[in-house]
Amino acid sequence: MSPxxxxxxxxxxxxxxxAVLPAARARRLGVLVPFAGLVALLLALVAPxxxxxxxxxxxxxxxxRTTQGLLMACAISLVLMLVLAPTxxxxxxxxxxxxxxxxxxxxxxxxxxxxxxGLLGAVGVLALRWIxxxxxxxxxxxxxxxxxxxxxxxxxAPFLPVAEAxxxxxxxxxxxxxxxxxxxxxxxxxxxxxxxxxxxxxxxAEVAVWPLMVAPAVLLSAERIxxxxxxxxxxxxxxxxxxxxxxTAVWGGFQAVRANPDRRYARVFMxxxxxxxxxIGAGHPGLAQxxxxxxxxxxxxxxxxxxxxxxxxxxxxxxxAWLLLSxxxxxxxxxxxxxxxxxxxxxxxxxxxxxxxxxxxxxLSAVLxxxxxxxxxxxxxxxxxxxxxxxxxxxxxxxxxGLALGVASQSGAALIFGGS
Amino acid sequence: xxxxxxxxxxxxxxxxxxxxxxDGRNAVNIAVVAVAAxxxxxxxxxIGAPAALVLxxxxxxxxxxxxVSRRAARHLPWVAGxxxxxxxxxxxxxxxxxxxxxxxxxxxxxxxxxWVSFNVSIGAVAAVKGILFPVAYVWACGGLRLLVxxxxxxxxxxxxxxxxxxxxxxxxxxxxxxxxxxxxxxxLAPISATVAGWLGGRHARRPAAST
Numbered sequence: 001m002s003p004x005x006x007x008x009x010x011x012x013x014x015x016x017x018x019a020v021l022p023a024a025r026a027r028r029l030g031v032l033v034p035f036a037g038l039v040a041l042l043l044a045l046v047a048p049x050x051x052x053x054x055x056x057x058x059x060x061x062x063x064x065r066t067t068q069g070l071l072m073a074c075a076i077s078l079v080l081m082l083v084l085a086p087t088x089x090x091x092x093x094x095x096x097x098x099x100x101x102x103x104x105x106x107x108x109x110x111x112x113x114x115x116x117x118g119l120l121g122a123v124g125v126l127a128l129r130w131i132x133x134x135x136x137x138x139x140x141x142x143x144x145x146x147x148x149x150x151x152x153x154x155x156x157a158p159f160l161p162v163a164e165a166x167x168x169x170x171x172x173x174x175x176x177x178x179x180x181x182x183x184x185x186x187x188x189x190x191x192x193x194x195x196x197x198x199x200x201x202x203x204x205a206e207v208a209v210w211p212l213m214v215a216p217a218v219l220l221s222a223e224r225i226x227x228x229x230x231x232x233x234x235x236x237x238x239x240x241x242x243x244x245x246x247x248t249a250v251w252g253g254f255q256a257v258r259a260n261p262d263r264r265y266a267r268v269f270m271x272x273x274x275x276x277x278x279x280i281g282a283g284h285p286g287l288a289q290x291x292x293x294x295x296x297x298x299x300x301x302x303x304x305x306x307x308x309x310x311x312x313x314x315x316x317x318x319x320x321a322w323l324l325l326s327x328x329x330x331x332x333x334x335x336x337x338x339x340x341x342x343x344x345x346x347x348x349x350x351x352x353x354x355x356x357x358x359x360x361x362x363x364l365s366a367v368l369x370x371x372x373x374x375x376x377x378x379x380x381x382x383x384x385x386x387x388x389x390x391x392x393x394x395x396x397x398x399x400x401x402g403l404a405l406g407v408a409s410q411s412g413a414a415l416i417f418g419g420s
Numbered sequence: 421x422x423x424x425x426x427x428x429x430x431x432x433x434x435x436x437x438x439x440x441x442x443d444g445r446n447a448v449n450i451a452v453v454a455v456a457a458x459x460x461x462x463x464x465x466x467i468g469a470p471a472a473l474v475l476x477x478x479x480x481x482x483x484x485x486x487x488v489s490r491r492a493a494r495h496l497p498w499v500a501g502x503x504x505x506x507x508x509x510x511x512x513x514x515x516x517x518x519x520x521x522x523x524x525x526x527x528x529x530x531x532x533x534x535w536v537s538f539n540v541s542i543g544a545v546a547a548v549k550g551i552l553f554p555v556a557y558v559w560a561c562g563g564l565r566l567l568v569x570x571x572x573x574x575x576x577x578x579x580x581x582x583x584x585x586x587x588x589x590x591x592x593x594x595x596x597x598x599x600x601x602x603x604x605x606x607x608l609a610p611i612s613a614t615v616a617g618w619l620g621g622r623h624a625r626r627p628a629a630s631t
Contacts, residue, residue, distance in 0.1 A: 057596075057597055111597070111601070113586075113590065113601045113604055113605060114604070117604060117605070117608075120579070120608070124579070127575070128502075128572070128615070131502060131572060132502040135502070140569065140570070143566075143569060143572070143575045144566055144567055144568075144569050144575070145567075147566055147575060147578070147579060148563060148566040148567055148578075151559075151562065151563055151566060151578070151579070151582040152563070154582055154583070154586045154605065155559055155563075155582070155585075155586060155589075157586065157590070157601075157605075158542060158586065158589035158590045158592070158593045159540070159542060159593075168539075168541070169539040169540050170540050170541055173536070173539075173540050
């Protein structure tokens with residue numbers, strides 16, 4: 001099965017799920033939408049090499065083992081998100097399907113136009129849905145900034161590849177467009193207010209698609225696009241993304257410590273995303289990719305629990321999930337942050353200090369998140385019923401997967417992303 | 421007979437100004453037609469007259485699909501939904517309104533587009549400079565329209581402007597996939613018009629009691 005067919009399965013499942021399941025009063029079967037995408041990804045044709053969106057043909061989509069592993073982890077995370085969700089709406093399934101399809105096209109594209117159009121499609125679908133569900137400054141900002149960032153990537157596309165332009169204005173302009181566009185789609189400071197606002201004001205699968213699928217794919221693309229740039233452009237790109245990423249990590253960590261418990265996870269996610277983005281600019285692509293992927297994997301495990309509203313059935317697993325984000329062994333976040341710290345520490349001592357500060361703040365916010373006080377306030381924890389038991393079992397399964405990932409990190413990463 | 425560069429640039433500037441300032445239920449259609457008409461001389465001069473058909477075709481498709489989607493949406497049962505013309509939030513009263521901000525943005529985009537035109541080369545086969553002014557100006561105005569958007573209609577107009585200007589840049593870039601890539605980028609215009617038409621059509625069916 002080609003990557004285009006996989007994307008078609010995601011889109012088709014989303015459209016069919018949104019059209020059929022609410023009418024059949026079987027909304028809970030909405031988990032089948034990302035599950036169908038997962039099966040399609042399992043059957044997908046994996047090719048050697050890495051898809052770099054620089055100079056391929058418009059129809060050339062390329063799925064490598066790492067991308068396949070990441071997308072499969074995203075699909076499993078979305079399945080768990082829907083399993084744990086108290087309710088599932090039809091339009092949510094449409095959003096999952098269409099945004100997932102666009103993300104798959106973007107992350108497997110080797111042509112800059114297809115890549116940028118895929119990202120624009122993903123964030124456009126999300127922004128439209130978010131504005132419809134909760135019209136307001138935060139959701140409109142998603143349309144303004146995230147779509148604007150994708151527009152910057154579209155503007156950069158005609159100038160790629162820039163390998164032959166080693167000096168002058170062109171490499172600098174292109175790298176600035178790419179860095180600012182990717183930073184806007186990733187929600188890095190100072191362009192990230194939309195992401196925090198949307199994650200804070202919306203709940204459920206429609207908002208989870210961004211942290212659990214779109215953002216990880218954009219991060220992987222950001223790691224790879226740098227390879228296609230000549231030295232001058234690569235240096236400019238690295239400087240911009242390093243500064244924005246570090247600022248996001250420190251600011252996100254600081255805000256996570258003082259945030260309302262309902263909004264704390266959004267801040268922690270953004271700070272970790274900032275750390276992973278900063279590492280891309282550190283000049284050690286191997287460490288940056290390994291650390292970023294591991295940190296993303298941690299959030300793919302904990303996100304389905306922590307992106308939900310607090311439910312009685314999941315209060316204890318949520319506390320353990322917060323500890324998985326503490327950055328202390330055997331939490332999987334330790335390995336991701338350790339690798340990123342190794343990359344960032346080689347830039348300068350100042351960068352190392354800022355990275356350590358951000359990680360300290362993230363540890364503190366994880367401890368605050370794991371406190372039991374907030375969960376005990378939730379009413380109705382006495383009689384969960386069969387639905388509550390199933391939710392509780394799924395929540396503990398998520399936590400067990402996170403612990404297993406932390407204990408067997410190397411073999412777990414090899415299993416998911418392939419031997420390399 | 422040589423092609424007048426200032427005339428070509430003026431057509432692009434005029435189109436961008438119309439597109440960045442237009443408001444109302446047909447804003448996307450007007451913007452798409454204006455930008456396609458304004459950038460067609462640039463494409464025709466740089467690539468050849470047939471290349472302009474990509475932009476004009478996209479504009480025609482946008483008009484047709486917008487009409488079809490609006491009509492289709494009116495035939496469906498009404499549901500509470502998103503009106504593309506209503507601001508998603510109401511900011512406090514300010515000295516300048518949204519259109520004034522856009523007009524100032526359009527003025528500030530002139531030096532930006534000029535710098536891009538004179539300093540940045542484009543071309544997959546042979547790099548050239550000095551022909552990107554109208555393209556960069558339309559793109560900058562589209563980006564500004566996105567950044568100061570208050571409604572879904574604003575976002576749709578911005579996306580359509582960015583799509584058509586990127587398609588023009590892709591055509592000027594040349595290369596073996598020039599037409600396919602440009603067509604893919606220009607598709608953003610009909611998609612934006614379809615979404616705006618669909619949402620507008622759904623809202624037009626709102627019962628009187630619920631307005």
